[in-house]
Amino acid sequence: MTTGSDTIAFVRQTWAGLRVLLVLTVLLGFVYPLAVTGIAQVAFPWQANGSLVASTGERVTSRDDAVGSLLIGQASDGPEWFHPRPSAAGDGYDTLASAGSNLGPLNKDLLAVVEERRAAVADAEGVDPADVPVDALTASGSGLDPDSSPEYAQLQVARVARERGLSQDEVRELVDDTTVGRDLGVLGEPRVNVLRLNLALQTMGS
Numbered sequence: 001m002t003t004g005s006d007t008i009a010f011v012r013q014t015w016a017g018l019r020v021l022l023v024l025t026v027l028l029g030f031v032y033p034l035a036v037t038g039i040a041q042v043a044f045p046w047q048a049n050g051s052l053v054a055s056t057g058e059r060v061t062s063r064d065d066a067v068g069s070l071l072i073g074q075a076s077d078g079p080e081w082f083h084p085r086p087s088a089a090g091d092g093y094d095t096l097a098s099a100g101s102n103l104g105p106l107n108k109d110l111l112a113v114v115e116e117r118r119a120a121v122a123d124a125e126g127v128d129p130a131d132v133p134v135d136a137l138t139a140s141g142s143g144l145d146p147d148s149s150p151e152y153a154q155l156q157v158a159r160v161a162r163e164r165g166l167s168q169d170e171v172r173e174l175v176d177d178t179t180v181g182r183d184l185g186v187l188g189e190p191r192v193n194v195l196r197l198n199l200a201l202q203t204m205g206s
Helices: 002-044 110-127 150-155 157-164 168-178 194-205
Strands: 189-193
Touching: 110 157, 150 168, 150 189, 157 168, 157 189, 168 189, 168 194, 189 194
Parallel strands: none
Antiparallel strands: none
């Protein structure tokens, strides 16, 4: 049988829990996010606004001045550009449908797509299908990977140089200059940001 003291204790505990919930909601739901956002906008405005770049390669913070983000992969159509790795996000590079194919490595549909991509890349680059790197054949988990492997970028040098009337040495040097090594020397793999590379290529040809 519930006594008056039990009811009072229950009400006190409930009220204490509600006060903790209210305080934590204000602190973690409003104060903390606003503080982090404010600090980021003051100390790291470019990164906080999406690592956007203009057509000149210059860092910008306004979407109106940007041609893309160094954090998000996007299609680069045409043989005169370096191409990123494939995308399974929506119809390709759809930021509203970021996802991988979710197909297993033995899935027949995935294997068929990989072979189609292998043949297409080998034909476009004029190389043996066995020389096509893995990241040219498979989409990333997000479908929005902004980077390619240095091997895939180097594979495209001959085509890009031919289409733009540049020497392969010039274009190869550009790839080398935009290749980034492992973070802290040990984390991840060397990579090339495709947007940064194409912007540098555009500047070279202007």
